[in-house]
Amino acid sequence: MGFDPSYSARTFTSVGTRPVRPDGVDKVTGRARYGADFNMPGQLVGRILRSPHAHARVRRIDTSKAEKLKGVKAVITAADLPDLTNGDSAMYDILDNCMARQKALYDGHAVAAVAAIDARTAKQALELIEVDYEMLPHVTDVDEAMKASAPLLHETVFTGGVDPKPTAPSNIANRSQYGHGDVEAGFKEADAVVERSFKTEQTHQGYIEPHACVASVNSDGTSELWVCTQGHFVYRQQCAALLGLDVSKLRVTSSEIGGGFGGKTHIWAEPVALALSRKAGRPVKLVMSREEVFRASGPTSATSIEVKIGARKDGTITAASAMLSYSCGPYGGMWAELGAMTSFACYNLKNVKTVGYEVLVNRPKTAAYRAPSAPMAAFAVESVIDELAQKIGMNPVEFRIRNAAREGTKSSYGPVFGPIGIGPTLEAARKHPHMKAPLGMNQGRGMACGFWFNFGGQTCTDLNIGTDGTVTLTVGTVDVGGSRASLSLVAAEELGIPYAQVQTVVADTGTLGYNDMTDGSRGTFSSSMATISAARNAIGVMRERAARMWDITVDDVVWEDGHATAVGEKHGNLSPLSVKDIAAVAAKTGGPIAGHSELVADGAGVSFATHICDVEVDPETGGTRILRYTVVQDAGKAVHPAYVEGQYQGGAAQGIGWALNEEYVYGEDGCLQNPGFLDYRVPVCSDLPMIDTQILEIPNPNHPYGVRGVGETSIVPPLAAIANAVSNAVGVRMTHIPMSPPRILAALEAERAH
Amino acid sequence: MVEVTLWASLGAAAGGKQKLEVEAKDIRELFRNLAEQYPALGPFIERGIAVSIDGVIYRDTWSTELPKDAEIFLLPRLAGG
Amino acid sequence: MSGIAVSTTINGDDVEFLCQFEETLLDVLRDHLGLMGAKEGCGTGDCGACSVIVDGRLVCSCLVLGAEAAGRRIETIEGMATGDKLHPLQAKFLEHAALQCGFCTPGFLMAAKYLLASNPDPTEEQIRFGLAGNLCRCTGYDKIVRAVQDAARVMRGD
Numbered sequence: 003m004g005f006d007p008s009y010s011a012r013t014f015t016s017v018g019t020r021p022v023r024p025d026g027v028d029k030v031t032g033r034a035r036y037g038a039d040f041n042m043p044g045q046l047v048g049r050i051l052r053s054p055h056a057h058a059r060v061r062r063i064d065t066s067k068a069e070k071l072k073g074v075k076a077v078i079t080a081a082d083l084p085d086l087t088n089g090d091s092a093m094y095d096i097l098d099n100c101m102a103r104q105k106a107l108y109d110g111h112a113v114a115a116v117a118a119i120d121a122r123t124a125k126q127a128l129e130l131i132e133v134d135y136e137m138l139p140h141v142t143d144v145d146e147a148m149k150a151s152a153p154l155l156h157e158t159v160f161t162g163g164v165d166p167k168p169t170a171p172s173n174i175a176n177r178s179q180y181g182h183g184d185v186e187a188g189f190k191e192a193d194a195v196v197e198r199s200f201k202t203e204q205t206h207q208g209y210i211e212p213h214a215c216v217a218s219v220n221s222d223g224t225s226e227l228w229v230c231t232q233g234h235f236v237y238r239q240q241c242a243a244l245l246g247l248d249v250s251k252l253r254v255t256s257s258e259i260g261g262g263f264g265g266k267t268h269i270w271a272e273p274v275a276l277a278l279s280r281k282a283g284r285p286v287k288l289v290m291s292r293e294e295v296f297r298a299s300g301p302t303s304a305t306s307i308e309v310k311i312g313a314r315k316d317g318t319i320t321a322a323s324a325m326l327s328y329s330c331g332p333y334g335g336m337w338a339e340l341g342a343m344t345s346f347a348c349y350n351l352k353n354v355k356t357v358g359y360e361v362l363v364n365r366p367k368t369a370a371y372r373a374p375s376a377p378m379a380a381f382a383v384e385s386v387i388d389e390l391a392q393k394i395g396m397n398p399v400e401f402r403i404r405n406a407a408r409e410g411t412k413s414s415y416g417p418v419f420g421p422i423g424i425g426p427t428l429e430a431a432r433k434h435p436h437m438k439a440p441l442g443m444n445q446g447r448g449m450a451c452g453f454w455f456n457f458g459g460q461t462c463t464d465l466n467i468g469t470d471g472t473v474t475l476t477v478g479t480v481d482v483g484g485s486r487a488s489l490s491l492v493a494a495e496e497l498g499i500p501y502a503q504v505q506t507v508v509a510d511t512g513t514l515g516y517n518d519m520t521d522g523s524r525g526t527f528s529s530s531m532a533t534i535s536a537a538r539n540a541i542g543v544m545r546e547r548a549a550r551m552w553d554i555t556v557d558d559v560v561w562e563d564g565h566a567t568a569v570g571e572k573h574g575n576l577s578p579l580s581v582k583d584i585a586a587v588a589a590k591t592g593g594p595i596a597g598h599s600e601l602v603a604d605g606a607g608v609s610f611a612t613h614i615c616d617v618e619v620d621p622e623t624g625g626t627r628i629l630r631y632t633v634v635q636d637a638g639k640a641v642h643p644a645y646v647e648g649q650y651q652g653g654a655a656q657g658i659g660w661a662l663n664e665e666y667v668y669g670e671d672g673c674l675q676n677p678g679f680l681d682y683r684v685p686v687c688s689d690l691p692m693i694d695t696q697i698l699e700i701p702n703p704n705h706p707y708g709v710r711g712v713g714e715t716s717i718v719p720p721l722a723a724i725a726n727a728v729s730n731a732v733g734v735r736m737t738h739i740p741m742s743p744p745r746i747l748a749a750l751e752a753e754r755a756h
Numbered sequence: 757m758v759e760v761t762l763w764a765s766l767g768a769a770a771g772g773k774q775k776l777e778v779e780a781k782d783i784r785e786l787f788r789n790l791a792e793q794y795p796a797l798g799p800f801i802e803r804g805i806a807v808s809i810d811g812v813i814y815r816d817t818w819s820t821e822l823p824k825d826a827e828i829f830l831l832p833r834l835a836g837g
Numbered sequence: 838m839s840g841i842a843v844s845t846t847i848n849g850d851d852v853e854f855l856c857q858f859e860e861t862l863l864d865v866l867r868d869h870l871g872l873m874g875a876k877e878g879c880g881t882g883d884c885g886a887c888s889v890i891v892d893g894r895l896v897c898s899c900l901v902l903g904a905e906a907a908g909r910r911i912e913t914i915e916g917m918a919t920g921d922k923l924h925p926l927q928a929k930f931l932e933h934a935a936l937q938c939g940f941c942t943p944g945f946l947m948a949a950k951y952l953l954a955s956n957p958d959p960t961e962e963q964i965r966f967g968l969a970g971n972l973c974r975c976t977g978y979d980k981i982v983r984a985v986q987d988a989a990r991v992m993r994g995d
Contacts, residue, residue, distance in 0.1 A: 032874020260940025264837020655977030
């Protein structure tokens with residue numbers, strides 16, 4: 003039976019409401035169980051020994067003293083994690099990152115691990131491990147790392163994407179290029195050109211819950227992993243591959259997750275916990291400290307970006323180009339490439355060229371952070387767009403509206419856009435009362451647009467009708483922000499029953515088919531699509547059962563308002579059957595009733611947002627206060643509006659922290675200076691005002707209810723909106739993120755000196 | 757017959773050609789024929805690439821049909837957060 | 838025997854436990870007493886996820902030694918509801934969707950409870966500064982503030 007995912011308009015009864023979430027009471031009473039809230043009998047405490055050096059060859063590790071310490075049950079090094087990657091370089095990099103095989107490549111890189119009976123013994127054991135390091139010169143700055151004279155991280159890396167292939171190794175792992183037209187010719191046509199260089203510092207997703215897991219490997223090869231993750235099926239696959247375990251014998255349960263934002267889509271310490279458990283023959287609980295999270299999980303890229311845009315007097319952009327260098331940590335990735343793809347995606351351009359460079363540095367491995375790579379590119383581009391608008395004397399919103407991408411625009415990354423929402427978000431922003439709020443001394447307003455792809459992906463869902471007529475919906479996408487409520491609403495909507503009759507649970511890897519992880523804003527989009535499909539299948543079964551109960555043909559049975567209804571004059575005396583009625587006799591009519599769905603959700607569609615921000619900058623301290631903040635974003639269809647608003651506000655808040663204060667600070671020694679929340683300053687309650695949100699609903703033609711992913715796009719515009727606001731407030735163009743007080747003061751000082 | 761545009765690095769693996777004409781009615785046939793004509797594309801296809809059909813980005817599901825005259829673009833498999 | 842014996846009161850109940858000298862109150866609650874509502878987000882008193890109330894004072898339990906709990910009156914998130922009846926703050930957090938991942942929520946509820954006990958009719962600014970010791974990375978604090986405002990209203994009987 004074919005499932006048609008295309009949109010069809012309807013009036014909703016459940017979707018669009020704001021009920022309390024099913025996991026809510028557990029979360030406000032402290033009962034919900036996160037990664038570190040689980041224990042197994044006999045479990046040991048796992049701890050990791052980490053390199054204190056930014057770059058060093060690991061000549062020798064002597065674990066003998068640690069092994070002899072009473073209470074220590076296992077000590078491992080890379081020798082206990084044999085290379086089973088079989089030429090898969092991406093998996094090899096993951097393996098090496100989990101535990102250094104030849105070189106420590108950043109301050110915090112794991113080199114050994116212990117499992118002991120308690121925390122005190124584990125800590126003592128770490129101190130007894132002797133590591134012979136050969137210090138090597140290091141490089142942590144993205145621009146420095148690109149120079150020919152920079153210390154090399156790997157002798158075997160030659161810049162990819164360059165023809166002819168270079169003969170000398172480099173820290174530039176790859177070059178990528180996107181665009182169309184002729185930018186040289188385009189710039190010649192321009193009446194005004196703005197060219198600027200920008201830098202953004204490295205930030206961390208900052209989830210409040212550190213990585214934590216309990217791993218248990220049995221001697222017969224069966225194993226269990228309890229872990230906070232955004233993708234337990236992916237974790238299972240990767241852990242099994244690295245440890246040589248049978249995928250089907252490794253059961254991964256995702257705990258409740260205390261934030262991820264992309265940082266928990268990669269494995270960090272989990273293979274180490276499994277390897278410790280395997281060696282010790284007992285379960286091992288491994289929890290990262292906050293310092294370890296900063297030093298050794300996956301922050302986002304630090305970047306160096308050059309942007310050049312030209313426009314005619316009438317406001318039409320004639321050419322746009324960007325060169326983007328993104329840090330990847332010690333292993334290559336496609337971070338700059340994503341930046342190169344998204345940079346100019348908001349605009350309708352005849353001539354555009356973007357070039358991305360992936361740069362290796364002695365920093366932890368870069369991981370995805372909510373719309374990865376897009377915020378930095380947007381910062382650079384939207385800043386130049388603003389400056390160019392000012393140069394030709396055009397209102398910044400008008401300038402963007404004039405050049406906005408629309409249906410039929412050839413995107414800067416290649417494909418031609420279908421129907422998209424950037425126009426509407428700009429129009430809504432233009433009309434928003436925020437634009438009319440008065441501004442005083444030292445205050446400035448900025449706005450910016452943002453773009454993100456959004457994904458679909460492999461999704462499985464089971465919808466089981468209980469014997470009492472209530473519904474259990476089992477999904478495989480981890481609930482990061484309230485999606486269980488949204489999915490219950492979707493099931494209730496499709497079945498025509500009250501929300502309270504649906505209970506949504508997240509299954510483990512042993513009880514449901516494969517599900518891609520919750521990233522790419524796909525959680526609600528994909529699982530709701532599979533839920534609708536599963537619900538329709540269940541309805542099909544219930545119609546057949548009703549037909550059997552009535553002794554009529556199923557063709558005469560329709561599903562209406564949560565009931566099987568017999569149609570046709572001759573069945574006029576048959577009262578409709580509820581889910582409860584049908585379930586009550588299920589044992590007799592054919593057994594348990596369920597609907598399943600296994601599909602690849604596709605056609606997620608791109609998403610746009612426009613943000614407006616007002617700031618006040620204190621010219622004496624350089625401190626910035628956010629006065630007003632508005633997010634306008636298209637959600638397609640907001641299933642649970644409160645959680646859609648929550649995503650908009652949360653993304654904006656992370657963007658505000660990134661724009662004004664958050665950065666990784668490295669010392670001369672290449673070591674991270676601020677691996678804690680005191681000096682890695684994320685926004686607190688008193689830093690922010692209420693964040694206004696406007697949800698636009700332009701239905702996604704590829705989803706039955708028109709749903710679009712929403713989780714990521716909201717972090718793309720803030721860096722730019724705030725930079726534009728600050729630049730307007732102080733009268734100086736800001737080009738270095740974060741715009742912390744010292745940077746603002748330095749910019750003001752430099753301006754005064756002119 | 758569909759016209760396929762390859763992103764930069766893919767183009768290099770296809771002998772420097774950015775635009776190709778391939779006989780294919782769905783993604784599976786497209787990949788098969790591409791890999792046959794340009795063996796260097798094989799590893800990229802293995803690792804996973806995204807297919808944009810008339811502006812909408814799809815996974816590499818074999819059965820996805822390629823409408824006649826559709827604009828087909830091959831992009832790297834994207835990461836999200 | 839190297840442990841320290843401690844007698845204390847937690848959520849109104851008499852409790853006795855044994856702890857090592859270096860263990861924090863947070864370690865004791867989570868590892869010895871099965872009270873896992875308080876979370877470790879940083880271990881250095883910067884995030885507030887471990888917030889509890891000791892002798893009527895809001896503290897980060899990661900900065901209090903287990904041994905210091907002796908003879909004191911401790912309140913944790915597990916004692917906030919009365920039987921099956923949620924505290925107004927808990928109910929309002931749910932109603933206003935003031936949590937997304939929920940990890941910081943127990944800490945926020947403790948801090949909000951403490952705030953409203955000393956200031957039952959706070960301004961928005963007072964709420965924001967009163968909760969500035971608790972980090973939330975998901976919500977941007979907007980709905981948290983609204984939930985506290987609404988709970989305060991209910992608690993005042995307005």
